[in-house]
Amino acid sequence: MDVTLAHSIHNAFARLTQPIQGENKNNVIIGAVAATALGLVGFKLWMTGSSNEHHPNLSGKIVVITGGNTGIGYETAKEFALMGARVIILVRNEQKGQDAVAELKQSTGKSQIEYQLLRLDDLSSVRSSAQYLIQSLGGRKIDILVNNAGVMATPQGKTKEGYELQFGTNHLGHYALTVLLLNQDAITDGGRIITLSSNAHYKGIMEDLNFEKTPYNAWQAYSNSKLANVLFARELQERLFLKKSNIISVSLHPGAVRTELARHLGAMKVVFYPLSVFFKTPNQGAQTTLHCALSPDVFKHGGEYFDNCRQTKAHVATEENAPSRKLWELSERLTNISLD
Numbered sequence: 001m002d003v004t005l006a007h008s009i010h011n012a013f014a015r016l017t018q019p020i021q022g023e024n025k026n027n028v029i030i031g032a033v034a035a036t037a038l039g040l041v042g043f044k045l046w047m048t049g050s051s052n053e054h055h056p057n058l059s060g061k062i063v064v065i066t067g068g069n070t071g072i073g074y075e076t077a078k079e080f081a082l083m084g085a086r087v088i089i090l091v092r093n094e095q096k097g098q099d100a101v102a103e104l105k106q107s108t109g110k111s112q113i114e115y116q117l118l119r120l121d122d123l124s125s126v127r128s129s130a131q132y133l134i135q136s137l138g139g140r141k142i143d144i145l146v147n148n149a150g151v152m153a154t155p156q157g158k159t160k161e162g163y164e165l166q167f168g169t170n171h172l173g174h175y176a177l178t179v180l181l182l183n184q185d186a187i188t189d190g191g192r193i194i195t196l197s198s199n200a201h202y203k204g205i206m207e208d209l210n211f212e213k214t215p216y217n218a219w220q221a222y223s224n225s226k227l228a229n230v231l232f233a234r235e236l237q238e239r240l241f242l243k244k245s246n247i248i249s250v251s252l253h254p255g256a257v258r259t260e261l262a263r264h265l266g267a268m269k270v271v272f273y274p275l276s277v278f279f280k281t282p283n284q285g286a287q288t289t290l291h292c293a294l295s296p297d298v299f300k301h302g303g304e305y306f307d308n309c310r311q312t313k314a315h316v317a318t319e320e321n322a323p324s325r326k327l328w329e330l331s332e333r334l335t336n337i338s339l340d
């Protein structure tokens with residue numbers, strides 16, 4: 001090694017290992033605080049993600065959103081209403097539906113916003129809701145269906161029909177609603193079906209979905225239900241393609257978003273709530289849904305998974321046909337509803 005270089009390295013090392021004193025110490029502290037602040041700002045910006053760039057005039061279009069009374073669904077409803085669409089939110093609580101519609105009308109200045117009742121954890125409610133929705137459309141068709149509603153990490157529970165609550169609500173309810181609407185030809189050819197999943201789906205497994213062989217694990221149940229959302233969107237696209245339909249089906253992760261989804265977290269809220277300052281706002285969380293519903297590019301990605309307004313590789317189970325087909329057949333058996 002060159003002697004001068006060796007000398008320089010020695011000096012630099014000596015400087016680094018010297019105790020920091022006086023003005024130097026202040027500079028080091030200021031530098032560390034500035035670097036931490038910059039890091040936190042960068043992290044927050046990274047968490048915020050991308051924005052939907054498509055803002056067409058949706059006058060004359062009909063958008064249906066499950067769980068549109070709060071969180072990501074509410075902001076999605078607001079954005080579609082601002083673009084001129086007629087928006088129908090499907091909610092499980094009448095009072096919340098009324099309040100959300102009043103607030104949406106007030107904040108957007110639009111009048112074509114309404115709510116209808118739907119309980120995704122009760123298949124008889126899903127059937128009557130689909131029927132009522134179709135009747136209320138009076139022969140017109142849905143242009144965009146957003147399967148948005150969901151529950152996360154609930155205490156162990158069952159749907160009305162006795163299926164695990166998160167799988168039943170997040171997947172089976174949406175499967176039933178979508179297929180019932182398709183069977184009645186209630187979705188426009190060229191329309192879109194957007195299903196909200198989560199990056200939690202990467203940890204999902206399609207085994208023992210009712211937790212009959214293994215002890216209940218609230219996070220595993222959520223991940224399983226979200227993997228089911230991704231496989232459902234994929235298999236639905238396959239089947240629509242076989243029917244020569246031009247309807248597009250995709251699934252997505254909205255990001256980590258500050259909403260009421262964490263309501264079942266119990267003691268974990270102590271960790272979750274401080275962390276949530278870095279999360280997306282509900283409006284930022286709606287951006288990937290809007291992108292999937294509005295970007296012309298999405299037509300090239302039917303059946304695929306999106307994150308941050310971009311198509312993204314999903315769980316390895318989506319690389320083959322068998323897992324999504326198996327889930328579809330199971331869903332047919334559990335709901336007694338099949339695509340015609």
Ligand SMILES: NC(=O)c1ccc[n+]([C@@H]2O[C@H](COP(=O)([O-])OP(=O)(O)OC[C@H]3O[C@@H](n4cnc5c(N)ncnc54)[C@H](OP(=O)(O)O)[C@@H]3O)[C@@H](O)[C@H]2O)c1
Nearest residue numbers: 067071072092119120121148149150198256257259260261
């Ligand atoms: N927030 C996130 O960080 C995040 C991350 C990844 C994925 N997601 C997904 O994004 C979607 C929206 O979540 P969010 O964060 O907006 O949650 P949220 O604020 O808790 O909203 C969930 C919505 O679903 C409705 N819902 C729950 N159970 C239902 C049932 N049985 N029948 C009908 N509606 C029901 C809720 O109605 P009530 O108001 O009456 O309870 C509410 O309107 C979910 O699918 C979630 O898995 C969210």
